[in-house]
Amino acid sequence: MNWIGDNLGLIWEALREHLYLAIVPVILGLIISVPLGYVATRYSWLANPLIAFGGVLYSLPSIALFIVIPAILGTKVLATINIIVALTIYTVSLLIRNVIDGLRSVPPDVRQSAIAVGYSPLHRVITVDLPIAVPVIFTGLRVVTVANISMVSVGAVIGIGGLGELFTLGFQKDFLTPVVVGVVLSLLLALCADLILVTLQRLLTPWARVATPVGEVA
Amino acid sequence: MIEFEDVTKQYPDGTVAVDKLSLRIPSNQITVFVGPSGCGKTTSLRMINRTIERTSGTISIDGEDINGKDPVTLRRGIGYVIQNAGLFPHKTVVENVATVPKLLGWDKGKAHGTAMELLERVGLDVKLAERYPAQLSGGQQQRVGVARALAADPKIMLMDEPFSAVDPIVRHQLQEELLRLQRDIGKTIVFVTHDIDEAIKLGDNVAVLRVGGKLAQFAPPAELLADPADDFVRGFVGQDRGYRALTFVHPEELPLKPVPDELALKDGVPVGWKNGSADLLPLGALFKRGDSLRAALDAVLTSPTGSGVCVDDDGKAIGVIDQSTVAEALRS
Ligand SMILES: Nc1ncnc2c1ncn2[C@@H]1O[C@H](COP(=O)(O)OP(=O)(O)OP(=O)(O)O)[C@@H](O)[C@H]1O
Ligand SMILES: [Mg+2]
Numbered sequence: 001m002n003w004i005g006d007n008l009g010l011i012w013e014a015l016r017e018h019l020y021l022a023i024v025p026v027i028l029g030l031i032i033s034v035p036l037g038y039v040a041t042r043y044s045w046l047a048n049p050l051i052a053f054g055g056v057l058y059s060l061p062s063i064a065l066f067i068v069i070p071a072i073l074g075t076k077v078l079a080t081i082n083i084i085v086a087l088t089i090y091t092v093s094l095l096i097r098n099v100i101d102g103l104r105s106v107p108p109d110v111r112q113s114a115i116a117v118g119y120s121p122l123h124r125v126i127t128v129d130l131p132i133a134v135p136v137i138f139t140g141l142r143v144v145t146v147a148n149i150s151m152v153s154v155g156a157v158i159g160i161g162g163l164g165e166l167f168t169l170g171f172q173k174d175f176l177t178p179v180v181v182g183v184v185l186s187l188l189l190a191l192c193a194d195l196i197l198v199t200l201q202r203l204l205t206p207w208a209r210v211a212t213p214v215g216e217v218a
Numbered sequence: 219m220i221e222f223e224d225v226t227k228q229y230p231d232g233t234v235a236v237d238k239l240s241l242r243i244p245s246n247q248i249t250v251f252v253g254p255s256g257c258g259k260t261t262s263l264r265m266i267n268r269t270i271e272r273t274s275g276t277i278s279i280d281g282e283d284i285n286g287k288d289p290v291t292l293r294r295g296i297g298y299v300i301q302n303a304g305l306f307p308h309k310t311v312v313e314n315v316a317t318v319p320k321l322l323g324w325d326k327g328k329a330h331g332t333a334m335e336l337l338e339r340v341g342l343d344v345k346l347a348e349r350y351p352a353q354l355s356g357g358q359q360q361r362v363g364v365a366r367a368l369a370a371d372p373k374i375m376l377m378d379e380p381f382s383a384v385d386p387i388v389r390h391q392l393q394e395e396l397l398r399l400q401r402d403i404g405k406t407i408v409f410v411t412h413d414i415d416e417a418i419k420l421g422d423n424v425a426v427l428r429v430g431g432k433l434a435q436f437a438p439p440a441e442l443l444a445d446p447a448d449d450f451v452r453g454f455v456g457q458d459r460g461y462r463a464l465t466f467v468h469p470e471e472l473p474l475k476p477v478p479d480e481l482a483l484k485d486g487v488p489v490g491w492k493n494g495s496a497d498l499l500p501l502g503a504l505f506k507r508g509d510s511l512r513a514a515l516d517a518v519l520t521s522p523t524g525s526g527v528c529v530d531d532d533g534k535a536i537g538v539i540d541q542s543t544v545a546e547a548l549r550s
Contacts, residue, residue, distance in 0.1 A: 113300060113304035113306075116296075117293065117318050117366070119290075207307055210353050
């Protein structure tokens with residue numbers, strides 16, 4: 001237990017870095033997926049190939065990406081940007097399906113009325129389509145956020161990465177405490193992140209929780 | 219006036235949904251498009267707000283070709299109501315109704331104020347204003363749909379089978395209220411239905427379309443029933459068109475008989491017929507002074523005693539009419 005007290009600074013730094021490496025790709029991935037998903041619903045022939053391609057990307061082992069990306073980007077193997085890029089790719093490959101499904105979940109008569117009342121196309125996407133897609137998009141966001149938090153630890157294998165560094169430290173010294181601290185903290189981090197996302201979703205979609213109508217009282 | 223001139227719509231797959239349709243839709247009246255499924259009613263309607271673009275021909279509103287207008291601006295000036303209302307599920311009732319005013323840049327207070335007034339006008343309790351559409355019944359949603367269409371006071375309102383997804387009683391109420399509303403607002407309404415009864419009830423003019431989007435007849439409903447243009451129209455208005463035509467006969471002064479003792483009243487409002495036992499016999503349909511002969515006949519036919527009950531605007535019985543009186547009126 002002394003180890004924890006002596007290394008609070010190190011632990012805190014690892015936690016902060018872990019959070020940063022996991023969350024930035026989620027935000028970047030969202031920013032990329034939304035317009036991409038919108039384009040795929042406008043040109044519907046694009047949707048299925050995009051979803052399939054996303055599936056393939058997502059199934060690549062993360063360690064491979066962490067190593068191949070520096071070669072492609074010309075960055076140093078140890079640069080954090082590699083992790084950010086790799087996880088952004090994962091995020092997009094997973095979220096794209098949710099964005100497309102979410103936009104497709106807008107009922108046709110709702111979309112038709114939105115056009116008929118006189119929304120311009122961009123305005124309609126922002127104020128009608130995307131809000132209605134929020135529940136489906138958030139399902140993907142939650143999955144990808146938790147996945148990213150666990151994948152950041154893998155970065156430790158190549159020498160970068162938040163709480164994963166504690167594992168490396170523990171294994172090197174054959175000393176369990178840092179490993180336990182690392183595992184517990186990354187679990188807590190995943191739980192907190194998920195809780196925040198659930199709360200955010202509830203705030204964004206008060207309409208999705210309303211009761212079904214009671215009887216026909218016209 | 220909305221004018222169709224040789225309007226044709228061919229979909230990319232080759233289907234000709236509307237074929238050289240020429241039609242003048244008069245202002246401030248209800249014009250109904252009626253016809254069998256797939257005859258091109260929806261297509262014709264949606265070409266008016268350019269949510270479907272025609273292939274050839276011209277559509278003009280008050281003499282101006284709609285193709286010369288920006289579609290988004292055009293649509294904000296035309297109300298649109300569809301079958302399942304198509305309300306925005308993520309907006310409250312009042313926000314739904316305020317949609318077009320807000321798109322037009324009204325400030326929020328004014329837009330919401332207008333929306334609240336409209337909710338009352340279409341017969342909705344203002345307590346429902348903060349609910350979401352999923353918390354309303356189908357009939358209530360449809361009223362919100364009408365309020366949304368009217369919010370920015372458009373000259374034209376397009377309605378595509380707006381009442382066909384609600385139960386018959388609610389449908390009847392909504393139809394009556396549309397007529398009442400129209401007496402106040404006098405919009406140019408284009409109404410699509412496949413129900414000839416609804417067309418006859420609501421339309422000042424009825425356009426009967428046949429499959430392939432061809433106009434079979436355009437006439438006021440009484441004329442349609444009295445003088446169908448061809449076999450198709452005759453078949454469509456149905457075998458009982460004679461009965462339907464009674465809708466347009468208004469026997470000014472059908473002689474009423476005084477309310478008989480057998481009619482059970484509660485504060486003057488009829489509640490049933492007495493038959494000696496504790497239970498009352500059902501009332502049957504009621505009619506009002508000034509209603510059509512069809513309503514009077516209906517009251518007589520559905521009454522268990524053969525006497526149709528006539529009520530005033532407050533629902534109080536003012537007299538009854540018997541079969542022989544109606545038969546007399548039918549002969550004349
Ligand atoms: N997007 C489309 N692409 C191809 N054909 C279409 C399309 N929309 C409609 N059609 C066809 O055009 C014809 C007219 O359709 P429309 O929807 O206008 O009919 P409708 O009279 O409104 O029918 P209903 O009473 O069933 O609503 C039909 O044959 C229909 O199959
Ligand atoms: Mg239709």
